[in-house]
Amino acid sequence: MNHLTDTNYFELFGLVPRFKIDLNSLDLTFRQLQAEAHPDRHTSHTQAEQLFALQQSTIINDGYQMLRNPSSRAQCLINLAGKAESAPALSAKFLMAQMEWREAIEDACAARDVLALEALSKRLKHRINVQVQELASDLDEHSDFESADLRVNELRFYEKLRIEIDDALDRLGS
Amino acid sequence: MALLQITEPGQSAAPHQHRLAVGIDLGTTHSLVASVRSGTAVALPDVAGRALLPSVVHYQADGEIDVGWDARSNAAKDPRNTIVSVKRFMGRGIADIADAKTMPYEFIESPGMVKLKTVVGELSPVEVSAEILKVLRLRAEESLGGELSGAVITVPAYFDDAQRQATKDAARLAGLSVLRLLNEPTAAAIAYGLDNASEGIYCVYDLGGGTFDFSILRLTRGVFEVLATSGDSALGGDDFDQAIFNWLTESLKLDALTVEDRRLLLTEARLAKERLTDDAVTEISCSLLNHSTVSAILSREMFIELTKPLLGKTFGPVRRALRDADLQVEDVQGVVLVGGATRMPHLRVAVTDFFYREPLTNLDPDKVVALGAAIQANALVGNRGGDELLLLDVIPLSLGIETMGGLSEKIIPRNVTIPSARAQDFTTFKDGQTAMSFHVVQGERELVSECRSLARFDLRGIPPMVAGAARIRVTFQVDADGLLSVSAREQTTGHESQITVKPSYGLTDTEITGMLSAGIANAEHDKNMRALREAQVDARRLLDATEAAMAESGHELLSKLEWNEIWSQIYELAELLIMGDANSLESLRQCTETLNAVTTTFASRRMDESINKALSGRQIESINI
Structure with missing residues (x-):
């Protein structure tokens, strides 16, 4: 997925570019910015202003989402540092673990076992939390962008697993 | 002279009259x-x-x-x-x-x-x-x-x-x-x-x-x-009526019902459902077209039992x-x-x-x-x-594009706050391929055949390259109304194709105009009058908006030269508007367009200004915390 601007989102939201940010403050700024920029606030303005409002409001929504989500926030920091490489290679161990996750999800689906899926979802959430903590330490304490890059890549796999579990629960009507 | 009828800057538009x-x-x-x-x-x-x-x-x-x-x-x-x-x-x-x-x-x-x-x-x-x-x-x-x-x-x-x-x-x-x-x-x-x-x-x-x-x-x-x-x-609630209806027809073995009987029984079912809100038991009784009587007692417990699956379906x-x-x-x-x-x-x-x-x-x-x-x-x-x-607000359903194998690639996922824009790069499948067809779909399923088709469009004139070498960027923009526009652009040549999605099931503009003008003898003249009125409303609105903006921040954000240029265009459009001639539709549109164009930079500065204001206000607040 490509995002549309090279706006520095930390700047847009008045934040110091760090991984650990105050999410409440981010939420507040988001609402304040939209209160100015949202197209609904410009319905009686000129066409040109309405167009700018649409563009600005779009960028604010995009930036808010990028900063709120840990993996895209980390990616923003890596990009800002100019350290984005082509995707680093995932370890064989990590890929094996991925396959085990997938099999567990498939088994639970086949057995229509909602409780098993919910347990997997909990375990995965915990795994994601750990990954995010490690990412924070890489970026904010050690400025180790290479390690962070790899962890972001892994985190994306976990996020995909999470969507898979949610979709499976959805299909089971639960 | 007509120009004198224009109100002083800042006095006209700011306090709007109450609109209905x-x-x-x-x-x-x-x-x-x-x-x-x-x-x-x-x-x-x-x-x-x-x-x-x-x-x-x-x-x-x-x-x-x-x-x-x-x-x-x-x-x-x-x-x-x-x-x-x-x-x-x-x-x-x-x-x-x-x-x-x-x-x-x-x-x-x-x-x-x-x-x-x-x-x-x-x-x-x-x-x-x-x-x-x-x-x-x-x-x-x-x-x-x-x-x-x-x-x-x-x-x-x-x-x-x-x-x-x-x-x-x-x-x-x-x-x-x-x-x-x-x-x-x-x-x-x-x-x-x-x-x-x-x-x-x-x-x-x-x-x-x-x-x-x-x-x-x-x-x-x-x-x-x-x-x-x-x-x-x-x-919906209708399904709860239907559940009672089905129970009635099955338990009383009512078949070969006429359409009148069906409607009657459905109405009786709805009334019974409404009565069960206050009563523990209710009686359904009515006579059918063939004078046979339908009579049944429905308890709230039975109704709960009948509609349990429906209620359960809402919690998914x-x-x-x-x-x-x-x-x-x-x-x-x-x-x-x-x-x-x-x-x-x-x-x-x-x-x-x-x-x-x-x-x-x-x-x-x-x-x-x-x-x-x-x-x-x-x-x-x-x-x-x-x-x-x-x-x-958010979009309720994911928006995507069909890729090889009839799969939907989601470009904007559901529950994204609007307005929103996202892009994705695609490439060619065959050597020397010069055109690409895009199929825009809506829905959560992976198979395109299980999603709703919104629109199809083509991008032509892609320079011939080996398969996989072309970079075609497809951009989805959803505005605050939730309406989607899609554009595709070949990155090396900048060749572009664009559409605003309007689903094919909607009525066409011609059909609507046809319905609107049905019975009106002079439809063509009527259409022109309506177009002129719309153009006048647009012009009036733009004048109001521009005057208000000038009064609010014109002095701060514009140079003397820019200020004069915008005002002279305001006067020109105002004069045209007052002349009110049916022949002026084209010039009215053009003049409105020009005023829009000369205020573009001003509009952009105003937007930056308000964003900065929101942000600096915010920073002071965060320091205080």
């Missing part, structure tokens, strides 16, 4: 219209004092059309020509209507949307809905004493693009200018939130006649932020929305119930059990949606008091 705007709930069983009067949203009643209008349209052989209460009481006598719950057919094909066979109508498959065969001919659901909207528009104009500037019309959050487009078409046909299609649960949250000055996470559980919607919102000082929305566009979407918003049941501060069907006691118990809290029911579940729509309409036409409200 309404909110309309176009419901499956009932519809109603509301407006903000002296700061409060109120439902507008008919001459008999009734706010609700049954969404029933009765077509008679002599061309007479009854809408509402009279039509509803005729439903059993003339079922084929009395259209009930037309909302279920909006933007749908026969295949989409699950119980088409048991309905008393004669459906005709036609491209995109079914038609209904009646005594006055084949009718599109759009035309039937327009009859309901016309009655509400006239009611509002009489009650408010003037022509309406615009209307906000509510739709189920889970309506797809085709259903939304059909609703918009119906409004146009009824002579309404649509300010916005607003999601019903969001409208309810606005009415509820402003009324109670609520803060925090609120859910809206909205079981209407034909649709189920569930939305989660965060309410913060006048900002209504939708976090997730889900639902089932083919599940509830759980999904909670997962999408990454929230637990405990995070929810309140649950607002919307829709007449939420009066059923066993539904209230089920909701209470799920959320561990009593649902909120202090606003009339039949009116709350229209009231919220009226508040949003008032804000969108720029009336005083409207600036306290800001609504940040």
